[in-house]
Structure formats: C-alpha cells, structure tokens
Amino acid sequence: MEILVCVKRVPDSAENEINVAAGGADICREDLVYAVNEWDNYAVEEAIQIVEREGGSVTVVALGDAEIEESVRREMAMGAEQGLMLVDAGFAGSDGLGVATILKAAAQKKRYDLILTGAQAEDGAAQVGGMLAALLDHPYASLVNKVDVNGQTLRIGREIEGGSQELSDIDLPCVLSIQTGINEPRYVGLRGIRKVASVEIPVLNGADLGVDLASVGKAAAKVRRVDYFVPVVSAGAEMLTGSTKEVAAQLVELLKAKGGLN
Amino acid sequence: MATQVFVLIPHAAGKADDAALELLSAARAMFPGVTPTALVLGAGADQTAVAQEAAAAYPEVWGFSQEVLAYPNAELIRPLLLKILPAGAVVLLPHSTLGIDLGPGLSVKLGAAYLPDVVGFDGIDGSLLKVVRQEFSGQVSAHVQADIVKGAVITVRSGAFQPAQPGPAAGTVVDKSAEAAGLTARRRFVEVVQAEAGDVDITREDVLVAVGRGIGEQDNLSLVDELAEAMGATVCCSRPIVDAKWLDKGRQVGTSGATVKPKVYLALGISGAFQHLGGLKGSPFVVAVNKNPKAPIFQAAQVGVVGDLMELLPELTQQIQKAR
Ligand SMILES: Cc1cc2nc3c(=O)[nH]c(=O)nc-3n(C[C@H](O)[C@H](O)[C@H](O)COP(=O)(O)OP(=O)(O)OC[C@H]3O[C@@H](n4cnc5c(N)ncnc54)[C@H](O)[C@@H]3O)c2cc1C
Numbered sequence: 093m094e095i096l097v098c099v100k101r102v103p104d105s106a107e108n109e110i111n112v113a114a115g116g117a118d119i120c121r122e123d124l125v126y127a128v129n130e131w132d133n134y135a136v137e138e139a140i141q142i143v144e145r146e147g148g149s150v151t152v153v154a155l156g157d158a159e160i161e162e163s164v165r166r167e168m169a170m171g172a173e174q175g176l177m178l179v180d181a182g183f184a185g186s187d188g189l190g191v192a193t194i195l196k197a198a199a200q201k202k203r204y205d206l207i208l209t210g211a212q213a214e215d216g217a218a219q220v221g222g223m224l225a226a227l228l229d230h231p232y233a234s235l236v237n238k239v240d241v242n243g244q245t246l247r248i249g250r251e252i253e254g255g256s257q258e259l260s261d262i263d264l265p266c267v268l269s270i271q272t273g274i275n276e277p278r279y280v281g282l283r284g285i286r287k288v289a290s291v292e293i294p295v296l297n298g299a300d301l302g303v304d305l306a307s308v309g310k311a312a313a314k315v316r317r318v319d320y321f322v323p324v325v326s327a328g329a330e331m332l333t334g335s336t337k338e339v340a341a342q343l344v345e346l347l348k349a350k351g352g353l354n
Numbered sequence: 355m356a357t358q359v360f361v362l363i364p365h366a367a368g369k370a371d372d373a374a375l376e377l378l379s380a381a382r383a384m385f386p387g388v389t390p391t392a393l394v395l396g397a398g399a400d401q402t403a404v405a406q407e408a409a410a411a412y413p414e415v416w417g418f419s420q421e422v423l424a425y426p427n428a429e430l431i432r433p434l435l436l437k438i439l440p441a442g443a444v445v446l447l448p449h450s451t452l453g454i455d456l457g458p459g460l461s462v463k464l465g466a467a468y469l470p471d472v473v474g475f476d477g478i479d480g481s482l483l484k485v486v487r488q489e490f491s492g493q494v495s496a497h498v499q500a501d502i503v504k505g506a507v508i509t510v511r512s513g514a515f516q517p518a519q520p521g522p523a524a525g526t527v528v529d530k531s532a533e534a535a536g537l538t539a540r541r542r543f544v545e546v547v548q549a550e551a552g553d554v555d556i557t558r559e560d561v562l563v564a565v566g567r568g569i570g571e572q573d574n575l576s577l578v579d580e581l582a583e584a585m586g587a588t589v590c591c592s593r594p595i596v597d598a599k600w601l602d603k604g605r606q607v608g609t610s611g612a613t614v615k616p617k618v619y620l621a622l623g624i625s626g627a628f629q630h631l632g633g634l635k636g637s638p639f640v641v642a643v644n645k646n647p648k649a650p651i652f653q654a655a656q657v658g659v660v661g662d663l664m665e666l667l668p669e670l671t672q673q674i675q676k677a678r
Contacts (some may be wrong), residue, residue: 106567211454216471226460232459234451235454256547260542273593321494336666352561353561353674354561
C-alpha cells in the first residue's frame with residue numbers, strides 16, 4: 093500500500109498564549125513554539141502501522157516555507173520512508189481550496205492507494221482532506237478512528253457524536269482524515285531525527301507540480317481572513333488573586349458555599 | 355443579491371436535531387428576506403415525521419425518502435445535493451460530524467465558497483459575506499470574508515445562534531423522493547457501535563473535578579485523585595487524557611464524550627475548546643485553573659485562577675482536608 097500523509101506545521105496552541113498583533117493583521121508570531129499539528133501525528137502513525145502490516149511505503153508531504161523541513165524530518169523519523177516539500181512564494185495566502193489544489197498536484201505525482209490528513213488543524217476548519225478527495229474524485233471519510241485493510245476496500249470507523257463509532261466500507265483509492273486517539277503515536281527521539289537527517293527530501297515548486305499559480309495563493313482565495321480580534325465578552329470569570337495559600341483558602345470557601353464539598 | 359438558501363435538517367430516530375432551529379436563525383440573520391428551504395433526507399416513517407416537524411418552522415420543505423438514506427452517509431448525500439441544488443445556492447449545515455464529512459467536498463463540487471465552523475455573522479455587502487470564526491481552540495477570533503457569487507457551503511457551530519421561533523403558518527412539504535432514486539457511493543455504511551459505558555457514570559455526579567492536558571504527566575493524576583477524594587467528587591477529563599489512555603473513555607466530557615450536568619465543575623488545565631464545553635450543560639458553578647490568562651475556559655467559568663496546577667493542587671487538597 094502506497095500511502096501519502098499530509099502534515100502541517102502550526103503554532104502549538106497548548107504551549108502558546110496566542111495574542112492578536114497590533115491592527116489585527118496577524119497573531120504575534122515572534123515567540124511562538126511551532127510543532128506538527130496534533131492530529132497529523134496520529135495520521136502518520138496510522139500510515140506506518142498499515143505499512144508494517146500490509147507492506148508498501150509512507151510519504152509525508154508538507155506545504156509552506158523552508159521551515160517545514162523540520163516538521164517533515166520529525167515525521168519521517170517516526171518511520172516514513174519518504175518526504176516531500178511543496179514550497180513556492182506563490183502558494184502563500186492560499187485558502188483551503190488553494191492548499192487542496194496544490195496537494196492534489198503532489199498526490200498525482202505517483203499512484204497513492206491511500207491519502208491521510210489530520211482531522212483538523214489549529215484553525216479548526218477541518219476542510220483540506222474533504223476538498224482534496226473531491227478534487228481527486230476519491231471517496232472520503234472524516235474523523236476516522238479505525239482502519240482495517242480488506243483487499244481493495246477498507247473497513248473504517250468514524251467517530252460520531254457521543255463517542256460512538258460509525259463503521260463503513262470504503263473503496264481504495266480514498267482519502268481519510270484521522271481523529272486523535274486512533275493509535276498512540278510513537279515517540280521520536282534525537283537519535284531517530286539524526287537517522288533521517290541526511291535523507292534527501294525533494295522540494296517542488298508550482299512549476300514542478302504543474303500548478304497554475306493564478307489558481308492558488310492569496311489572489312485566488314475565495315475565502316479570506318479580514319482580521320484577528322479578541323471578542324468583547326460580557327461577564328467572564330471573577331479572578332482570584334493572592335498567594336497560593338490565599339487562593340486555596342478562597343476556593344475552599346467558594347466550594348463550601350456552592351455545594352462543592354460532598 | 356438573489357440567493358437561494360437551503361438548510362440540511364439533521365435528525366435521528368424520527369426527531370429533528372436542536373440544530374434545525376439554530377440553522378434557521380443563522381439563515382435569517384445572514385440572508386434577511388430570503389425564505390430558506392429545509393432539506394429532509396431519510397427513510398420511512400422517520401423521514402415523514404421529521405419533514406412534518408421541519409414544516410412547523412420552515413415555509414418550504416423538500417423531502418427525500420429512500421431506503422439508502424435511512425442513515426446519513428455524506429458520500430450519498432453529496433451527489434444528491436449536487437443534483438438538486440440550483441446554481442449559486444447557499445447551503446447551511448451543522449458543524450457536526452456529518453457537516454464536517456459532507457461540507458468541504460460539497461463546496462468543491464458546487465464551485466462554492468466554504469465557511470466552516472461559523473460562530474457569528476458580521477454583514478453582507480453585495481456578494482461578500484462576512485462571518486466570525488475562532489482559531490487556536492478559541493483563543494482568538496477572526497472575521498472571515500467570502501465571495502459567495504457562486505454560492506456557499508456554511509457549517510454553523512452548535513449553540514452559536516439562538517433557536518428560531520417557528521413561523522406562524524405551517525409550511526408545505528414537497529416530496530422529491532424520485533430524485534434520490536438509484537444513489538450509490540464508494541463508501542457503504544455498515545453499523546454504529548455505541549460507546550462503551552465506563553466504570554463510573556459521570557453524567558449523574560453533582561461535583562466533578564475535570565482534568566485536562568495541563569496536568570502534564572500521567573503520574574500527576576494522583577494530585578487530582580487526592581483533591582477529588584478530599585472533596586468527595588468524581589474525576590472526569592478532556593479528550594487528550596483519554597487519547598493518552600490515562601483515563602477511560604467513559605470519563606470524557608464533550609461532544610464526542612459524555613454530556614454532564616453537575617452543580618460544581620472544577621476545570622483543571624483545560625483550555626475550554628468548544629467540543630469540551632459542548633458536553634457541559636445545566637449551568638454549573640465552574641471554577642477554572644489555568645496558567646494561561648487567555649484560555650477560553652475563563653469565559654465559561656464563574657471563578658478563575660491563573661496559576662500552576664502543580665502548586666495549587668496539593669495546597670488546596672490540604673486545606674480542604676483541614677476544613678472538614
Ligand atoms: C470532532 C472532535 C471532537 C472532539 N471531542 C472532544 C470532547 O468530547 N471532549 C474534549 O475535551 N475535547 C474534544 N475534542 C478536542 C478539543 O478540540 C480539544 O483539543 C481538547 O478539548 C483540548 O483538551 P485540553 O483542554 O485538555 O488540552 P489543551 O487545549 O492542550 O489545554 C491545556 C491547557 O492547560 C493549561 N496548562 C498547561 N500547563 C498547566 C499548568 N501547569 N497549570 C495550569 N494550567 C496548565 C494550558 O494553558 C492549556 O490551556 C474534539 C475534537 C474534535 C475535532
């Protein structure tokens with residue numbers, strides 16, 4: 093099975109306090125810690141496990157600037173044989189459809205049986221996998237939390253409301269977006285990263301991919317972010333202040349009063 | 355702009371989802387003066403009942419009844435919508451696991467703009483629609499603008515719009531089942547496996563201590579257990595704790611976990627993503643502890659503490675033990 097996994101380098105929202113930059117044109121990016129999008133690690137792990145069972149190979153692809161190399165190498169260190177970087181100044185500012193258009197071109201460079209993405213990224217749009225499937229005219233399933241290979245079809249589970257699992261059969265080739273919890277992504281140590289440090293990763297631009305730069309990037313985007321802002325909220329929480337001892341004492345009183353001590 | 359607006363009515367077991375009326379509000383807010391059409395896809399008596407229910411609120415309902423539509427499979431619904439929707443249509447879907455499955459591909463096939471997980475409306479100017487979205491788990495909001503001259507697919511977050519009041523007169527149901535004949539897909543629904551019940555039923559507890567990724571390491575969970583024991587409370591958690599297999603799925607609060615209705619909810623190291631808060635109902639007294647003053651959980655809490663769990667938890671446990 094030839095598997096392509098699309099990964100994204102994002103500011104890690106669990107590690108960072110995200111602030112809006114002056115004027116709202118962007119968030120403050122100076123001190124942000126970047127990481128591979130959480131969902132994508134599960135997608136790469138699932139691809140590697142499928143290949144360990146069924147044979148084949150895993151290719152990790154990322155789109156962005158030169159910085160994405162770090163992310164691609166990290167995911168390769170998990171056990172993906174090949175990497176692919178899609179870098180072109182003309183790609184900047186693409187909307188979801190633009191990103192999917194570029195990934196489609198990369199996906200057509202070779203015959204992939206299965207294409208995986210994370211279920212969503214830090215912007216919560218959860219869109220690129222479904223768009224890529226539509227552009228390729230492949231069947232699609234989102235929020236996948238189980239994959240079993242049965243010849244030319246997969247028995248997949250989708251996570252639905254309440255945590256129930258919807259089982260379906262889907263024909264290959266297909267695109268799946270992977271939900272967290274499907275597996276336990278393996279740990280990547282420094283040794284693993286060193287092992288793939290010298291593996292050559294092809295870098296493709298718009299011309300290499302045959303992507304018409306007029307169809308992607310900022311100018312082609314149908315959907316645009318106008319600005320970032322912090323919403324004006326009505327009440328919000330009453331914030332307790334003081335030393336740890338003082339805060340704890342206030343909490344004890346509040347919990348007592350509200351029936352929080354059984 | 356002359357736009358035709360359609361709302362896909364989500365339903366289960368013969369009843370429309372709460373989203374049906376929230377989507378009607380969203381449609382009215384974004385496209386005043388346009389009469390939205392409800393789409394009810396399903397099979398048998400369930401489909402009939404939901405179409406009737408939808409007609410109490412929507413002036414026009416298009417009904418599609420076919421055996422294959424008994425369970426909502428996005429891979430079947432997408433080609434059906436492509437066939438029946440007029441050019442330039444705007445489609446509203448819930449940002450649910452069905453909306454996420456259906457929406458992105460539908461927008462591509464329709465050649466329409468895609469606006470996912472919309473939480474608010476900010477105006478329309480000609481064919482430019484401006485909406486509000488959130489990014490970075492709700493830490494910041496963004497105004498997003500889309501050119502909808504070729505239509506739009508919009509998924510709306512649950513709870514973002516107040517449910518609409520049903521209209522005065524009952525609407526009409528147009529039976530379009532024939533158009534849904536012969537649908538096939540390369541993804542075939544098999545069955546739904548219900549989530550397993552856990553060792554405790556957190557949905558029945560009055561006092562919950564909820565732990566999130568901010569606890570850092572599995573070993574630190576003992577601090578949370580000790581606090582919960584001192585309080586006489588039950589431990590529940592956010593999703594990453596279950597993904598890491600530190601606690602059972604039965605203890606997860608949220609849209610893909612349990613819906614709880616406690617009196618007191620202590621949120622420890624939880625950022626407050628909408629999928630987590632979606633499982634917290636009944637207006638409990640929420641106390642949040644988080645090291646990040648910007649964490650969205652503070653918007654949902656009555657009382658907040660900006661601080662490190664590792665320092666606060668042992669102290670709090672000790673003081674509660676003394677207070678008893
Ligand atoms: C379809 C779908 C369904 C989902 N369903 C659910 C669901 O049912 N339930 C659910 O919970 N999530 C669900 N999620 C995931 C959700 O989007 C969030 O990713 C998740 O809720 C984040 O969990 P968290 O708040 O524990 O972690 P994070 O968002 O990583 O937050 C950790 C917080 O801890 C704080 N922190 C870190 N260290 C400390 C410290 N030492 N002291 C104090 N604070 C600290 C940080 O500031 C941060 O705010 C779902 C996602 C999807 C896509």
